[in-house]
Amino acid sequence: MSILTRKPSKLADLRPALARLERRLFMRQALSFGALSMLTGCNWGEDDDIEKVLWVVSRFNDKVQAALFDPNKLAPVYPESAITKPFPFNAFYGEDETPVIDGSDYKLQVSGLVEDKTPWTLARLRALPQTSxxxxxxxxxxxxxxxKWGGAPFRTFLQQVGADMRAKYVGFKCADKYYSSIDMATALHPQTLLALDYGDAELPPKYGYPLKLRVPTKLGFKNPKLIAEIYVTNDFPGGYWEDQGYNWFSGS
Amino acid sequence: MTLMNTGKPKRPIIHPLMVRITHWINALAILCMVTSGWAIYNASPIFDFRFAKYLTLGGWLGGALAWHFAALWVLVINGLIYVLYGMLSGHFRHDFLPLSIRAIWRDFVAALTFKLKHRLGVYNAVQKLLYIVVILFGVGVVISGLAIWKPVQFQFVTGLLGGYDFARIVHFAMMAGIVGFVAVHLVLVALVPSTLPPMITGRAPAHDPHSQDPEGAPI
Structure with a gap:
């Protein structure tokens, strides 16, 4: 997810370098008083203290959002005529750097608090009841x-693998080194989808082939693509952007 | 008013303590919200411009969002305290009302022709209108913010504001209204600097003839 532009094509080749630079700057400078200390002329203390406060508030905001989350409230759905074309590509790298996964020997790994850790082939995922x-x-x-996304309800998948539904988190590790995690309540939401299709065809690499989590109740960066492994855990798993400062819950 | 007679008549309070405290906390919260909000806007501008980076708070989008969603608690809690105080204490009723279109027009024309007298502790009709409008902008910026933050959980609100994308424009417009108010507010304080100390001490300047009236509106 770029922090620079909504038009990925223009800066596509600069994005990874810029993203790395921005990330490096972040821990040192971003959560400092920055502009404010220049406006007030005050030094409010160590940058680390300010950053700590912002992290604490962000964790508090996770709790507020979990409380606001209604497991039965559905995200609005739209007619197919409303679909945005072309649907924008977004990642922490350029579109031409998207890893291309060979679906024929793809195996989704399942780990953590689940009864059945047998890896899943794409055929077996397609055999689950599909929806869009x-x-x-x-x-x-x-x-x-x-x-428009098509695939299996994530709840069905979690039932199939015998996931501990009382666990707090479901984590995702991706083939492009991306990682993220969501709360169990959101994982069980009826619209949370283990997506195999975009539109009416198989996911193209840029939209996350072979497997993407579609979560219409969360921001885009909580929708991991190119999923290689799914795990259920009670230990806070964080995420690629979440560990750098994006709010973890990020519910819509 | 103090119960002890110190011999020297005390200048009346024209800005009660609650108004002063909430005013300055609000000023700081608005500063954080606007500057971090501009950084968030810059990540995906809805109009054909970006805000200069040195005017923004947070350094990068994640930092700006962290500031925005921390300062919002200060803004909202402080704002609720102020509005509750304003309603319960009579501050709104006494100082912002009554308000008529005729009075607004009269004071507006007087202001433009430099005939409007400033009396500390009493708001002219244009001021009253601006204070009411900026409070409504404040309510609007919070509601449109909720519509953008929770377009699924609060989809009713988002729908009322014309959907997610239009709610972003509404949020921007409310911000612009507040920033516009702050600009006018600061220009007026610069033109009539004697209005600034009472916002800190609460007390009217000794030379202000109007302030000698102890029954004057507690503003």
Whole structure:
């Protein structure tokens, strides 16, 4: 997810370098008083203290959002005519750097608090009851786009693997080194989808082939693509952007 | 008013303590919200411009969001305290009302022709209107913010504001209204600097003839 532009094509080749630079700057400078200390001329203390406060508030905001989350409230759905074309590509790297996964020997790993850790082939995932949705993808940057995703309800998958539904988190490790995690309540939401299709065809690499989690009740960066492993845990798993400062819950 | 007679008549309080405290906390919260909000806007501008980076708070999008969603608690809690105080204490009723279109027009024309007298502790009709409008902008910026933050959980609100994308424009417009108010507010304080000390001490300046009236509106 770029922090620079909503038009990935223009800065695509600069994005990884810029993202790395921004990330490096972040821990040192970003949560400092920055502009404010220059405006007030005051030094309010160590940057680390300010950053700690912001992290504590962000964890508090996770709890507030978990309380606001209604497991039965559905995200609005749209007619297919409302689909945004082309649907924007977004990742922490450029579109041409997207790893291309060979689906024929793909095996989804399952680990953590589950009864059945047998890896899943794409054929077996396709054999699960399939559904589709036309929903709005909202990026943390502010832009939004409507897309259509098809696949298996994630709840069904979790039931199949005998996941401990009382566990706190479901984590995702991806083939592009991305990682993220969501709360169990959201994982069990009826619209949370283990997506195999975009539109009416198999996911193309840029939209996350072979497997993407579609969560219309969370911001876009909580929708991991190119999923290689799913695990259930009670230990806070964090995420690629979440560990750098994006709010973890990020519910819509 | 003090019960002890110190011999020297005390200048009346024109800004009660609650108003002063909430005013300055609000000023700081608005500063954080606006500057971090501009950084968030810059990540995906809805209009054909970006805010200069040195005017923004947070360094990068994640930092700006962290500031925005921390300062919002200060803004909302402080704002609720102020509005509750304003309603219960009579501050709103006494100082912002009554308000008529005729009075607004009269004071507006007087202000433009430099004939409007400033009396500390009493708001003219244009001031009253601006204070009411900026409070409504404050309510609007919070509601449109909720619509953008929770377009699924609060989809009713988002729908009322014309959907997610339009709610972003509404949120921006409310911000612009507040920033516009702050600009006018600061220009007026610069033109009439004697209004600044009472916002800190609460007390009217000794030379202000109007302030000698102890029954004057507690503003």
């Amino acid at each position: 949705q036309v929903t709005r993808h909202i990026c943390v940057e502010g832009w939004s786009a409507i897309g």
